[in-house]
Amino acid sequence: MNIGQASQASGVSAKMIRYYESIGLVPPADRSNSGYRHYGSNDVYRLTFVRRARELGFSIKSIGELMSLWVDRGRSRAEVRKVALRHVRELETQAARLQEMIATLRDLVNCCKRGDRPDCPIMTELEGSLLANQAAAKGSARNRIF
């Protein structure tokens, strides 16, 4: 199986397969005489595992940890659980932060909607500054983005 087929089968782009190999996340693929990479079903399993773990938000480093734990059968279960739990905690922190941002923004937007203020409270703290310096900004920055 060439890299294209392996990519389709695993759902990992060919680009990423080569990248994962280059950083040592997956072992180097066998090569044909002409240098084409060859993959078997084991390789596809592994790539699929990597993809799923990425979809679950594991960093490549964590996935590497999981896969090397796998090698060492004796320690694996408890340690795998440890890595997974650590990741769950990270995700939960992230989720809490997100919820906080959403709540704050919702408040601001509702304030803005009710119209009980002359200026949009989302912007209030900028008042006076942008207008004052607007002229200076015209075309003078090196790489404008808008």
Add this chain to the structure above:
Amino acid sequence: MNIGQASQASGVSAKMIRYYESIGLVPPADRSNSGYRHYGSNDVYRLTFVRRARELGFSIKSIGELMSLWVDRGRSRAEVRKVALRHVRELETQAARLQEMIATLRDLVNCCKRGDRPDCPIMTELEGSLLANQAAAKGSARNRIF
């Protein structure tokens, strides 16, 4: 006020202040004869706004939109609200995805904990593949990360 003071006052690192200027998110600062950047309280307000918006998860591009809307007073309120609402929706999508990942991972971890399976279900789909190819991986990748 030099960049160091402006950094402290706004909570934006000096590095980032220069970066924001280079991409045109904030107008170029006045310079002293020797080339030092000078900041006033308006600049500090603006930088503080940028920092808060970043803390709320706005991308720099969105912050740019918000700030350029600000210039055009007539349109601002409705459009600012639109940008903010769009961002809220993005955050909510992200949060939902996060919750899904957390739930999936929690299931796997609980499975693993109960011990009602010989192998850790987190890893089951890798079974057979890593062990088979482990030998090939030894020291052959260009830049190993673990």
Add this chain to the structure above:
DNA sequence: CCTTGACCTTACCATGATGGGAAGGTTTAG
């Protein structure tokens, strides 16, 4: 046998937002 198109290879560049550091100029306090 040759061409064509689909595939593969490596190598380089880009993203977004940030940090790090080097090499050199400036300012301020002692």
Add this chain to the structure above:
DNA sequence: CTAAACCTTCCCATCATGGTAAGGTCAAGG
């Protein structure tokens, strides 16, 4: 006058991914 603390620009690194270019290979059809 000197030392420390500050500033400047420039380059490099991160993380995971995509793009592109220049060139090699393979299979099918004329």
